[in-house]
Amino acid sequence: MNILLIGATGFIGRNIASALAATGHQVTPMSRQNGIDFSTMTSPAHWLPHLKGIDAVINCVGIIGETATQRFEPLHTLAPSALFRACHETGVRRVLQISALGADETAFSAYHLSKRAADNILRSLDLDWFVLRPSLIYGKGGKSADLFMRLARLPLLTVIGDGSQKLQPVHISDVVATVLQCLTSREVKRTLDILGTETFTFTEWLQWMRRAQGLQPAPVMRIPFWLAMLTARLASPLSPMLRPENLRMLQIGYWADVKPLVDFLGRKPLPVEPHLFFSNVDTIRRAS
Template sequence: MKVLVAGGTGFIGTNLCEELAKRGHEVTALSRSPGDAGLPDGVESALGNVSAYDSIADTVVGHDAVVNLVSLSPLYKPPEGTSHEEVHLEGTANLVRAAEAAGVDRFLQLSALGADPDGETAYIRAKGKAEAVVRESALEWTIVRPSVVFGDGGEFVEFTKTLTTPYVTGLPGGGKTRFQPIWVGDLVPMLADALEGSEARSASEASEQGSRADDAHVGEIYELGGPQIATLADVTELVYAAEGKDVTIVPIPMELAKLGLSAIDSLPFVPFGPDQGRSLEFDNTVADNDVTAFGRDPTALRTLGSYLGLEGTRHRAKPAETA
């Protein structure tokens, strides 16, 4: 397939582009600044901003599939001059419109757990509205909702360090918010599978369909998480244990934390705002882990502790099925 990966120069994007290229696909990474992307060998780059339709419409032409990974982080306030609605909703609508006009076969949307047009945060609401645009399109779509993703180049570990301090740190609600972190090295092959489909085709079917994928995952929404559920307090302990440091968690009442974030929201050097406080009031875990739809055993996926070099040590994160 000829695959256009919007947001292909980001953390997940570069990994997905490499995976797709290894599988023999012709891959182009669409980005606002592709020049310094450091893309894998064999991956082309294209300049475009999904928030501006005219900058992407011509690039979409000629592709069999489009992957939308463009996203603002839910962990930090959006950069000045941008918004979740502009990037997630308007950006998705532009990509869908361009894909429909170009006759693209497949569309893969990376969404978020809890995506809901009526959700509690601007990020969750925009992701929910974007999903509706994709579902209502004429495209053969698949939507994937992962929990937080970790790995080299990811922001989850650094976010934890930014939010906390070693030895003694305060956490809203005592850090009881639960996550189900999934390693980028586990997630990306499943994204590629979702795009390709997984049902075997006969030689005649393959010849008839040419470069098109099968429809094994068309019209499906998958929620994906890692093998363990960890609270923010667990993650904080893991991150500092990897540096040989202990940490004591001091609970901060959630209402007080949200009040403080609202009070400092206007300060440009503060990366967190009221939305980040609200996001800590609901868990980021899956009810049923859909990694099984891609033939993966949830217990065999990589843990955050293993990634941090703590395999075999004691920590509070629990297997997802028992947490």
Template sequence: MKVFVTGGTGYVGQPVVRALLKHGHAVRLLRRRGGRPMELSGSLQEVEGDLSNISTLCSGMQGVDAIIHLVGIIREDKRRGVTMHGIHADGTAHVIEAARQVGISRIIHMSALGARPSATSTYHRSKWEAETLIRQSGMSYTVFRPSIVFGAGGPGPNFITELAAAIRKAPFVPIIGDGSSLLQPVHINTVASVFAQALEKDETIGETFEVGGPEVVMYEEIVEKITDRLNTRKPTVHIPLAVMEQLVKVLGWMPAFPLTADQLTMLREGNVCSAPNRLYDTFDVAPIPFSIPPEQLST
């Protein structure tokens, strides 16, 4: 099958592309202008463009059978016009319109665990907007909602490496609140595999899957595993939520600050699956327990 992939150069995207190639699919990858080409063996073609240009999307989609839509951001840059709504909702609308013009009916979309219309975070609300557009598109869709992802993937920001960067920079190991927020980390290989398999499983059409790992872990446990992997001897300091909220209000807009208001909200809410076994009952993937591979923190 020929597959058009958006967001295929990032942390989740590169493993998804590798999984598609391993399954024998031909991939046409949308790459931002000036971005570095991917060096992978297999039937891989790259086209330059972005989600704002429907005509470019149409050109890239010519002759393909399905779309895997992965593009997403975890931090806005409003000074450059980069917003959650613009990327997640408007970008998805452009992908759908291009698919309609070209005549593609199959799409597999990456949302996020916690996406819902009443969400406090802009991230989750905009992901819900994108899901709604997908469901109303008339296309044969499958939606995946991953929890936080761990494991060595492609380049780009992810929860584990950003948390590790904050621990490296701080004079102490910071833990927000009491550290009891519950999360369900899922391995990058699990995420990549289910995207590739969904192309071959017609029974996944019209379905939405939560994508989590086999374990629910506390936020503080994740910090401890990162600290052990970094072999740091810094003292651990719990930062009260009220203090962190004020810091985020003042400094959260700065790219160098490790946390945004959205990320603080999502961390406070926790992030676990309501039906964790459904994914493993549908797809041929083995549950991978949470760990911090050394290569994920090698930079």
């Protein structure tokens, strides 16, 4: 298939690109590194020239926090909605949207709401669409995965409240496997949460990451939620990841029913193992 892969330079996009190339697909990558700024692509007309000869579109563009130039509305809502409408206009039927776990009727953050708005546009169109909502993704090369690995290396683990936030992390290779299956699946018009089968508290997850890095369990410092929010507000200029809203999303946790994914894949997602924290789709493919 000829596949337009938007956000091809990111953590998810790079891994999808590599798996697509290995399975013989032709990939047209798109991102700012390929000369296209999504925030300028807010009308279907902007997309039409890019859809010639394309069989399927995968959108992996996203930001976790806003900056002066990177805003949720154009990147998460306006540009993808224009893209989906252009696909409808030109007959590119198969469209995969990487959304996020929590971009549903319970959404409260600007991040989730802006994703959900585009997901809803896609669902309203007569296309062979898939809305994929990954949980926390771990594996080699992810920005948030790397941040959590660094936090886990500290001699004192800092957790919010009692650190019992519920997480069902998923390995990057299972996200990619789901994407590959969506390209050929006859079950279309699907919204799928992509997550692992195992549930961890946030504290357990950090201790797991220490173990994966060959470290003994560390003592835990509990920070009241209000203090964590205040710290995030003060530290937010340092990184888009350090936003109070991101802490509120973490407080809710990242978990859901995994059964629909298991049924779709015909297998369970990978159980967490230490080596997976240092693996991506290439290392998994080479090992198998």
